[in-house]
Amino acid sequence: xxxxxxxxxxxxxxxxxxxxxxxxxxxxxxxxxxxxxxxxxxxxxxxxxxxxxxxxxxxxxxxxxxxxxxxxxxxxxxxxxxxxxxxxxxxxxxxxxxxxxxxxxxxxxxxxxxxxxxxxxxxxxxxxxxxxxxxxxxxxxxxxxxxxxxxxxxxxxxxxxxxxxxxxxxxxxxxxxxxxxx
Amino acid sequence: xxxxxxxxxxxxxxxxxxxxxxxxxxxxxxxxxxxxxxxxxxxxxxxxxxxxxxxxxxxxxxxxxxxxxxxxxxxxxxxxxxxxxxxxxxxxxxxxxxxxxxxxxxxxxxxxxxxxxxxxxxxxxxxxxxxxxxxxxxxxxxxxxxxxxxxxxxxxxxxxxxxxxxxxxxxxxxxxxxxxxxxxxxxxxxxxxxxxxxxxxxxxxxxxxxxxxxxxxxxxxxxxxxxxxxxxxxxxxxxxxxxxxxxxxxxxxxxxxxxxxxxxxxxxxxxxxxxxxxxxxxxxxxxxxxxxxxxxxxxxxxxxxxxxxxxxxxxxxxxxxxxxxxxxxxxxxxxxxxxxxxxxxxxxxxxxxxxxxxxxxxxxxxxxxxxxxxxxxxxxxxxxxxxxxxxxxxxxxxxxxxxxxxxxxxxxxxxxxxxxxxxxxxx
Numbered sequence: 001x002x003x004x005x006x007x008x009x010x011x012x013x014x015x016x017x018x019x020x021x022x023x024x025x026x027x028x029x030x031x032x033x034x035x036x037x038x039x040x041x042x043x044x045x046x047x048x049x050x051x052x053x054x055x056x057x058x059x060x061x062x063x064x065x066x067x068x069x070x071x072x073x074x075x076x077x078x079x080x081x082x083x084x085x086x087x088x089x090x091x092x093x094x095x096x097x098x099x100x101x102x103x104x105x106x107x108x109x110x111x112x113x114x115x116x117x118x119x120x121x122x123x124x125x126x127x128x129x130x131x132x133x134x135x136x137x138x139x140x141x142x143x144x145x146x147x148x149x150x151x152x153x154x155x156x157x158x159x160x161x162x163x164x165x166x167x168x169x170x171x172x173x174x175x176x177x178x179x180x181x182x
Numbered sequence: 183x184x185x186x187x188x189x190x191x192x193x194x195x196x197x198x199x200x201x202x203x204x205x206x207x208x209x210x211x212x213x214x215x216x217x218x219x220x221x222x223x224x225x226x227x228x229x230x231x232x233x234x235x236x237x238x239x240x241x242x243x244x245x246x247x248x249x250x251x252x253x254x255x256x257x258x259x260x261x262x263x264x265x266x267x268x269x270x271x272x273x274x275x276x277x278x279x280x281x282x283x284x285x286x287x288x289x290x291x292x293x294x295x296x297x298x299x300x301x302x303x304x305x306x307x308x309x310x311x312x313x314x315x316x317x318x319x320x321x322x323x324x325x326x327x328x329x330x331x332x333x334x335x336x337x338x339x340x341x342x343x344x345x346x347x348x349x350x351x352x353x354x355x356x357x358x359x360x361x362x363x364x365x366x367x368x369x370x371x372x373x374x375x376x377x378x379x380x381x382x383x384x385x386x387x388x389x390x391x392x393x394x395x396x397x398x399x400x401x402x403x404x405x406x407x408x409x410x411x412x413x414x415x416x417x418x419x420x421x422x423x424x425x426x427x428x429x430x431x432x433x434x435x436x437x438x439x440x441x442x443x444x445x446x447x448x449x450x451x452x453x454x455x456x457x458x459x460x461x462x463x464x465x466x467x468x469x470x471x472x473x474x475x476x477x478x479x480x481x482x483x484x485x486x487x488x489x490x491x492x493x494x495x496x497x498x499x500x501x502x503x504x505x506x507x508x509x510x511x512x513x514x515x516x517x518x519x520x521x522x523x524x525x526x527x528x529x530x531x532x533x534x535x536x537x538x539x540x541x542x543x544x545x546x547x548x549x550x551x552x553x554x555x556x557x558x559x560x561x562x563x564x565x566x567x568x569x570x571x572x573x574x575x576x577x578x579x580x581x582x583x584x585x586x587x588x589x590x591x592x593x594x595x596x597x598x599x600x601x602x603x604x605x606x607x608x609x
Contacts, residue, residue, distance in 0.1 A: 014452060021451025024242045024458075031426035035419050048236040051422065056234040058242060059466070062459035071456045072200040072463055073517055079198040094199045101206045108225040138230065174198060 002155040006171045009148060010068050016144075017065035020058050027054040046127040053134045060141025064148035067098075068171065076174045088156075088165035091172040095153040099146070106139075106146040113139045183216050183483055184525065187475070191521060201517040202460075205467030212474040221474045232469035233462060236422055237349070240339050242458040243425030248296075249450035250432040251289060251403075254441025257299040260285055260403055263396035265307075266388040268368075273375035273382045275311060276321045277368050279304050283325030284364040285400070287332040288407040289428065293515065293552055297326025297560045305568055313383035315571050317374065320553075320579020323560040324367060327549035327587075330515065332360035334410055334425065337519060337545060340465060344472065344523050347537045349421045350414055351605040355542050359594065359601055363546075366586050374582060402435040415608070461516060468520040475524050484529050495533040499595055502526060503547060507588075510551025515559070519548050542601040543594050550587045553580040 027050070034047040066072055079090040115121065116131040123129040156168045187208055194204040213221040251257060261282045268277035279300055286296045301322050308318045330337040333353035342349040375382030388396075410428045413419040419427060436442045493501065505526075509518055530540050552560045555577050565573045594600055 017452045017455040018448060020455045021448075024239075024246065024454065025429070025451065027239065028243055028246070028426040028429045031423050032430050035413070035423050035427065039418065047423075051236040051239045052234045055236070055239040055242075056230065058239075058455065059233040059459060059462040062455040063463060065452070066456045066459035066463075069456050071460045072202060073460060074198045074200050075195045075513060075517075076198045077512060078196050090198050094197065097199050097207070098203050101203050104210075104222075105206070105225060105229055108222065109229060110226065111223075112226040112230050134234075135230065138233075142229075 002159050003167065003170075005151065006068070006155055009064075009151060010171075013065040013068050013148065016061055020062050020065075023054060024058055027051055046125065049123060049125050049127055049129065053129075056134065056138050057141060060138050060145065063102075063141070063145040067145070067149060067152065070171070070173060072098075074174045079174060084169075085165050087173070088160055088168045091168055091174070092153070092156045092160050095149065095156055095172050099149040099153045102142070102146045102149050106142040109139050109142050183212065183475075183478065183480060184487060186211065186215065187471075187525065195513065200463070201521070202463030202467040205464065205471045205521065209467070209471040209474040212471070212478050216478040217474065221477055224473065225470060228470045228473055229466055232466050235343070237339065237343055238462070238465065240334075240422040240425040241336050241461055242454050243422070243429050244334050244336055244339075245457045246450060246454040247289065247425070247428045247432045248286075249453045250429070250436050251286075252299045253446045253450055254432075254436035254439060256402065256435060256439060256441065257282070257286065258303045259399040259439070261300065261303045263399035266393045266396040269386045269388070271368070271372055272379070272385065273317075273368075273371040274385045275304070275307055275313060275383060276318055276371045276375070279318070279321045280325040280364060280367045280371065283322065284328055284332065284361070285403050285407075287328040287330075287360065289334075289403055289410070289432070293327045293329035293549070293560060296329035297323055297563045298566075300326060301564045301566075301568075308383075311383045314381035314579075315568070316575045316579035317371070317381050317582075318383075318579065319564045319568060319571075319576045320581070320583060321367065321371060323553045323558075323564045323576060323580045324583030324587075325364070326560050326563070327552045328360055328364055331356050331363065331542075331545050331549060333357060334421070334428070335545070336461070337516060337548065338541060339421065340461070340516065340520065341523070341541045341544065343465070344468060344520065345527050345537055345541070347541065351538050352541050353411070353414065353421065354604040354608060355538050355601040356545065357604055359542055359546065359590065362600065363549075363587065363590055366590065367583055370582050370586050402438070406431045406435065464517060464520050468524065471521075472524045480524070480528070484525070485532060488529060488532065495535065496595075498530065498533050499535070499543075502530060503543075503591060503595075506544070506547035507550065507554075510547065511554050513551065515548050515552055518551055519544060536598065536602060538605055539594070539598045539601050543591060546587055546591045546594060550584055550591075553577075553584055 031047050031051060034044045037043055079087055113135045116135050121131045123131055156172045159168050190208050190211060194207060210222060261278060264281045265275060265278040268281050269275055271277050283296050283300050286299055304322060308315060333356055335356060338352040338356060339349055342352050406428060409431050410424045413427050414421055414424045531537055552558055561573060561576045565576050
């Protein structure tokens, strides 16, 4: 059951990642158009601002995909020397910490959204974007990440308790390090 | 506080908690133990303001550019073309490894991407032509590290972002040291293969007409480099915007070579999202830790610490170099850079060093970290692309290049103008 759930989460987040990816591509197109227009003496205006928003959204919504694809860098100096059971302990412990931190971030992100909502804040820019338009989906991305990491942690924990620790490696392990770029 | 952060950092990292998360935890710790007012209240704002950044969107753009070039087969053509030009040298194809890595660095912002690309296209050739697997694979691992030095470089963007220094200047400063390192790598290869010809495989010469025809395959990469770097220094585009230009250019090149398909595009896009989020979790964590450290008075404590030690500026830098070499055995490039910036950079600047110059020195030291065991990502990438042999061979083969980098680090310390000449001349 746990593995089926992880499989579903992976598919969902792959979809999310594709949307984010095409969003970034569109943003690149937008920036390019602006550069060309500046050369002929006009401008779309506000590209910098929009690029910033795109980055904030891409970041908050892309995190879960990276998590499920084991993309967040871990140093597995000790972990790689341990046996399968101890490795699973390392992984589950690490996931509990991750979930805790991400939930904290999501909770602390709310006041930012709340302030924009109650004050009707607008960006201090030519576009005067109502900040809530961007901050609400940004906040939703962190909630999504908190949810995904909690579900992943629970799945791993449940497998560990059932003594099926060998199966956790595929979704909370660290072996994907080698194809992480950078 | 410095001791707390350093010990906490290493402790939590060895527990194999993700690097980005460790940085947040340390920030919470600084807040709890060293600050008189609650800093965690600013967490939401920090996360928002550090990710809402038009500068950082250059990261996904440069990653995407690299993904497109790798997945569309442009890399394979470049390698074949360079092979015709440099394989007459002692060491033959090993030079093609370094040269391809150098050219790819000029369009890609990432070292591992560069190493992975070259390894995939080069490895099958090594066995066929009888090269020493150690030197051959070591050269790929080392050549790949140039990706973060020669502009555009994702690491330099992150450095500029976190230290609030000029990214165009950092790019300019990285150019000469990057090219110098590439030349030094080739010189070292030639030297080794002159002394031990058996390591170098068959030297081959190609008819001049074939060499000329190969140039056509190099043109796209050169144009792309010109587009990206040119648009920045012509004043048409900021580094971020130039990255968008690069993405468009890469797509056009991939289209021209017939390497674009829907599956290639979706793979490139999801790959980009994965890497971008990985980098951003670390960057946001570092911004938060930076903020808590600064608010809790790290600056004052550092100054006291340094005065207490009574080191001269030169000795400080040497201590920093040793520190990076040691940490580089265990921690990976971007993580190593980002976790040390909040502590090391203020310390170095307080000694009167230039922030741009130190950025370049740091990159050289971090490049070394990529090919020093036990944690050297490029070594694993190259080993992953090989079908046989052990990781030890790659490590041994990378050693001469590692020493070359160390020499480069000392050259930068002795002659800062290697890095600073271009930015100063063009200011």
